[in-house]
Each structure stands twice: as C-alpha cells, then as structure tokens.
Amino acid sequence: MDPITLEVHWSRLISIADEAATALLRTAFSTIVRESNDFATVLMDQHGNSVSENTGGIASFSCILPRTTRAFLEKFPADSWAEGDCVITNDPWLATGHLPDITAVSPIFHRGRLVGFAGSIAHSPDVGGALWGADCQEVFEEGVRIPPTRIIRAGEWNRDVLDMFLANVRVPRQVQGDLEAQVTANQVCAAGVREFLDDAGLEELSTLGAALADRTDAAMRRAIAALPDGEYRAVQEADGFDAQTTRIVCTVRVAGDTMEIDYEGTSPQIARGINCVWNYTHAYSVYPVKCALDPFTPRNEGSYRAITVRAPERCILNPLYPAPVSARQLTGHLLAGAIYRALAPVIPSQIIADCGGAPTMRCLFSGLDAHGDRFSQVLFASGGMGAAPHRDGLPTTAFPTNAGAGSIEAFESVAPLVVWRKQFRPDSGGPGRLRGGLGQEAEIEVRSPAALRLSLLSDRRDHPAQGVLGGAPGACSDIRMSDGTRPHPKSRTTIAPGVRLVMTYAGGGGYGPPGERDPAALATDIRDGVVTRPGDYQ
Numbered sequence: 001m002d003p004i005t006l007e008v009h010w011s012r013l014i015s016i017a018d019e020a021a022t023a024l025l026r027t028a029f030s031t032i033v034r035e036s037n038d039f040a041t042v043l044m045d046q047h048g049n050s051v052s053e054n055t056g057g058i059a060s061f062s063c064i065l066p067r068t069t070r071a072f073l074e075k076f077p078a079d080s081w082a083e084g085d086c087v088i089t090n091d092p093w094l095a096t097g098h099l100p101d102i103t104a105v106s107p108i109f110h111r112g113r114l115v116g117f118a119g120s121i122a123h124s125p126d127v128g129g130a131l132w133g134a135d136c137q138e139v140f141e142e143g144v145r146i147p148p149t150r151i152i153r154a155g156e157w158n159r160d161v162l163d164m165f166l167a168n169v170r171v172p173r174q175v176q177g178d179l180e181a182q183v184t185a186n187q188v189c190a191a192g193v194r195e196f197l198d199d200a201g202l203e204e205l206s207t208l209g210a211a212l213a214d215r216t217d218a219a220m221r222r223a224i225a226a227l228p229d230g231e232y233r234a235v236q237e238a239d240g241f242d243a244q245t246t247r248i249v250c251t252v253r254v255a256g257d258t259m260e261i262d263y264e265g266t267s268p269q270i271a272r273g274i275n276c277v278w279n280y281t282h283a284y285s286v287y288p289v290k291c292a293l294d295p296f297t298p299r300n301e302g303s304y305r306a307i308t309v310r311a312p313e314r315c316i317l318n319p320l321y322p323a324p325v326s327a328r329q330l331t332g333h334l335l336a337g338a339i340y341r342a343l344a345p346v347i348p349s350q351i352i353a354d355c356g357g358a359p360t361m362r363c364l365f366s367g368l369d370a371h372g373d374r375f376s377q378v379l380f381a382s383g384g385m386g387a388a389p390h391r392d393g394l395p396t397t398a399f400p401t402n403a404g405a406g407s408i409e410a411f412e413s414v415a416p417l418v419v420w421r422k423q424f425r426p427d428s429g430g431p432g433r434l435r436g437g438l439g440q441e442a443e444i445e446v447r448s449p450a451a452l453r454l455s456l457l458s459d460r461r462d463h464p465a466q467g468v469l470g471g472a473p474g475a476c477s478d479i480r481m482s483d484g485t486r487p488h489p490k491s492r493t494t495i496a497p498g499v500r501l502v503m504t505y506a507g508g509g510g511y512g513p514p515g516e517r518d519p520a521a522l523a524t525d526i527r528d529g530v531v532t533r534p535g536d537y538q
Helices: 003-027 059-075 159-166 172-200 206-225 278-293 335-343 408-413 519-528
Strands: 039-045 050-053 086-089 101-110 113-123 149-153 230-241 244-255 258-262 307-310 362-368 374-379 417-424 440-446 452-457 478-481 492-495 500-504
Touching: 003 039, 003 050, 003 113, 003 172, 003 206, 039 059, 039 172, 039 206, 050 059, 050 206, 059 086, 059 101, 059 113, 059 278, 086 172, 101 172, 113 172, 149 159, 159 172, 206 258, 206 278, 230 335, 244 335, 258 278, 278 307, 278 335, 408 417
Parallel strands: 258 307
Antiparallel strands: 039 050, 039 113, 086 101, 086 149, 101 113, 230 244, 244 258, 362 374, 362 452, 417 440, 440 500, 452 492, 478 500
16 A cells, blocks of 8 residues: 555545544543543454554553454454444453443444454543542552453343443443443444545554554654663652652663663562553553654554563552552653653753652542532643753643643533632742643632542652753642641542632743743743742752
8 A cells, every 4th residue: 555545545544533532522421521621542353452543632541442342352353243242341460450430332244244443441430438538558449440351242231231340330321321322432433434434445443543543653663773782760759658768760771763662670560459450551652662763654553563561460550469550640641750760861962850640639529519429520720741852841731631621611520529729829830941741739628518538649749850961859748627637538438518729730840950941931930920039959
C-alpha cells in the first residue's frame, strides 16, 4: 500500500475511534466521563491488536485495552463471538489496574465475517465495596470484581449478571447509564468500520493494521537509535502509606534501536491500595517514552514494540493477587518523572520536570442528598505540570494522565456540594530557568442534610515534584478542613454538613537553574501575582 493511501486510511480509522469517543461522551450519565475525560476508545483487528485509538482518551487505557481483548479471546475463542455480543471485565490484573475501570469489548462483523473489535474503557462512578480509596488491605474490599463476562449475547442483555452488579453499587442508574454508553460507543465504532471497509474495498483490518503497526514501530526505533547507548538511572520517592515510603528505582538501558526500562530495587508491594499492577506499570512506562521520543506519530501498539519493561514480582509495580490496588495511580503516575530524570542527561530538550499533578489528587464524596437520593462524586482537579525545556509548566494540568476537573457547575449540579473557590496557588511552581506549573487551591463545602463519607487519594505532602537540570522542586500538597482538622491523606473518613474541605494541590518542578530565568518573565510573574518571592530566583 502506498504511503499516501496508508495515511488517508489511518486518518479515517482514527476518526472512527474519535466518533466512538464522542458517542460515549454524549450518552454517559456520570460527570467522570462527561466532564473529567476518564475514558478511552480503541479499534482493534480480529486478533485484538490495536489499529487506532481516540485522540483525547486516557493514554494508559489505550495501551492496555488490546491486552485485555486478547485475554477475552483466550476465554471466548474468535469463532464463539456473535454479532451484538459485548464482553466486560474490571479485573485489575486483566485490565487497567483497579476495579472502577470497566472494559467493554464488542465484535465487528462485516459481510458475516469477524473483522475486528471495538473497545471502550470508562471509570465507573461506583463498583460497590469500600469507596474508591487507598486504605483497603485486599482487593476483595475494593468492590465487585467482574471476570470476563458476556454482558450482552447476540443483542440480548444478560439481566442476571447486570442485576447482580447493579444491586451492589450505590448509584445504579449512573453505573448502568455509563455501561450502556460504552456499548453505544462500540456500536458507533463498528458501524464506522463497516462503512470504511466498503469505501476502501477491503475485506478485513489485520493487513492494514499490521502495516500501521510496522510504521509506528519503525518511527520509535529511529527515535531510540538516535540516543547514545548506555545505562541511565534515577530514583523517585513518594509519600507512600504512613511510614512505608514508596521508592521507585528506574534504570533505562539503550542498545541500538531498543530500550529496556527496569525497576529492580523498587519498594515491595504493601497491604494498602497503592500497588500498581503490571499492565498499568507497562502503560505508564512506555507512554512517557512515546511522548518524549516520538510525539507526532499517532499511537498504536507498534509504538511500544521496541521497549521492554521489567519489574520484579511482589514489588509495588508488579503486585500479586489479591493485593489491594484501588489507588494504583498514586504509584503509576510517578513513573514518567523517574524515566525523564533518568534520561535528562541525554535528551535534555525532550523531557519535562516532575509534575505536581503526578500522582493525581482526588477526593470522593458519597452520601445522600436533600431528597434522600444516593450520590457519589469525585473532584478531578490537578496540580501543576513540570516545566519544559522551552516553556513554563502548564498550571493545574495533569500529566501523564489527561483527566481533568471539567465543569464545576456540572459537579455542583449532581451533588450537595458547593465549590467556593478554585484558584491558582502563587509560588507553587518550582523556580527554574523555566518555572514549574502552578498548583491550585479548591474549597468545597458540604451542603447535605447528614454527614458524608469522604475518601482521599493524595501524595506529594512530603515529597514535592522535583526539578530537573538545576531546577527547584514545586510546592507540596496539603488537605485540611475548616474545623481545623487534617484528615489522613489516603484514607476514608466522614465530613459533616457545613464543613469545608480545602484541597491544596502541588506545583510542578522547575527546569534549569533559577538564576537563569529571563528577567522579563520574572517581572511578568511578579506583576501577575504568580511569584511573590523573587528571591527564590537569585
């Protein structure tokens, strides 16, 4: 296939995945999907290999979904699928690492032949068990675990399974609405593929998909080959859980056009929910490399063939079942910073400093509103991004995830919560030649008739986002209540009506020595109130 035709086909396949994503966004019930972007859609061939991904979804989901689909095919062979089927799971070790994410995969038939699969992942508003949190001691406490299950067979919903699941969640209407939205997204993807195959005169997707994967593989190998061979190392520390500090040891080995990322020496798994399963570790290791080395070629599985990731079993990056894993992002989001610091000496113009929004800080409120209806609502706000080689870090922007807070009006409309302020945090960005992105401060008041359950998932209280190449660290995070108490940053508690929760988000690390900052840029920061301590830049 000539390169121009290949590029035209590829663009259209990406647009099909984007159409599926739009369908999911427009039909989902929860603000987690509609407002906070915690989802992804992927088009795969009949073997479960990715062909195209939606452009705005969670990158780790897109990297994992083909692996989950191939696990489905081991349980349900290709010849057992029928048109109208949908298989789901939220098994952390088969899918995205924790129970709240539900993976839904549907077959695509064209002229009576299985030609591919449409897949979607969305963070469900509830999966039963304990609230989404970090303090459970086994996965059994964290919610209902669904093994690969046909939730729809030939167009007919498996009501027994659906009813069992919905009977164990706090907000069944939202959960079912989001699940039906995922099915709708898969149907939109399948319709687009059938139309594409007719227009292109193709019988199936695997040949085209293989050509696209070879192309992305070649692009990544060229980028890796441009690096000097060698071994590069960094250590990343985080708050962990109480006295159990998380220590991530990252060794990057480059040899020719291949790369190995090795986490030997990393902290062991613990009996708290910050363990990060292998699928998630792999995804958040290869994706930052893709961003740094080959940012412009569209993603598919070929992008990651040249990269090998290793983590010892029973370490916090490769825990064994039934380890608690609900807050796995509190560990997995740290990997980008460790990899970038390791590679900073050889690709200083292609990496960024640590992000204050990595790991993300989340607060989940659950209880009854004034009408006696159950709600479960998460604030998806972000800290500051690390500074880049050519610009200051973006304020209140997450990386490596791209979930965001969305509309505060939508957040307030579905729960008895009032957001009194959500504002930039001066001096939170790490000083440097390029300044780290600002964190923020959010103040939320409880307006329910009775106390609510509150679950906090946070880090960076004691370990700020580090700068690179001489840059200074960003400001740490903090959580407090208006009554003067400071709740445990990774546990569940209660919060009474009228009490305000103040969430202070960390800033990103700086890039380069602070004394080299452009005086005009510093003057602008001072004028705008972004910096109130100019002595930090001397």
